[in-house]
Amino acid sequence: MSTMRIHNAVGHLIRRAMQAHTAVWTEEVGTELTSLQFSVLNEVRAQPGIDQRTLGERIALDKSTTADLVARLVRRGLLERTRDEFDARRNVLRLTDAGVQAHAATLPFAQRTQRRLLAALSAEERAMFKRLLAVVIEASPDGT
Template sequence: MPNKSDQHDSPALARFTGSMVRRAQQRHIAVWLAEVSAEITSVQYAALKILQDTPGVNQRRLGDELDVDRSTIADLVARMVRNGLIERTDNPVDKRSYVLYLTAAGKEQLTTLRPRVEEVERILTARLSPDEARELRRLLAALLPEPESS
């Protein structure tokens, strides 16, 4: 039996972009929890991926890449350090900041979760053609503010 979140928005609500984005985000969270992890959030996964691609990035740049504010990135990093996924060390160039690296456990989580994350993508875009999925990502990116240059 479909639940309320599986039903289509009323025509009145469907015309509001914010309502549709909110519902899409709710669906993403539900699929993430079912397919990937209740312990590792999609933001934490994104942080792991960024640290894999740019080891030794500073905490501020990681926050910029994730588009989260300073207090949020500080909390996220502290939680990931506590959980043994990343290590934080003093920045040798700027002692006022930290540089971040994946731990062995963080690398293992990334490897384990990657196929599950790809499954989330497949589920979320199952009713779209590859061109439509690319267009959806392009349109969603157009809704976001331009990144600030550092």
């Protein structure tokens, strides 16, 4: 009978890396805002008036997950969603004042999370690690 060395398996390592990210995120940011919710706020902050479909594409989320995240952030008063005045099929997004404040308050901790996760790597290794992850993601069946 043949077996796999699970501790060297890519899926296992990716899962463990995600667990490490979640643990550090929770220590740095807390549980009030998830890293995915922060990604939404960050992208809308970078491009006020972005439509919901484009937002989902930019942060690599499917349509229903994007809609759910946006709805949650709207209910919490962090995002404002309105119909595009030129195309009623599109929802455009902007941060509310509370959303701007939440983003600004979270940003330094999100940045510190990144630094902590990659602290064991040299600058060259960090760049290579990110490049290699991007290659694996691009080569995946859905490219997300």
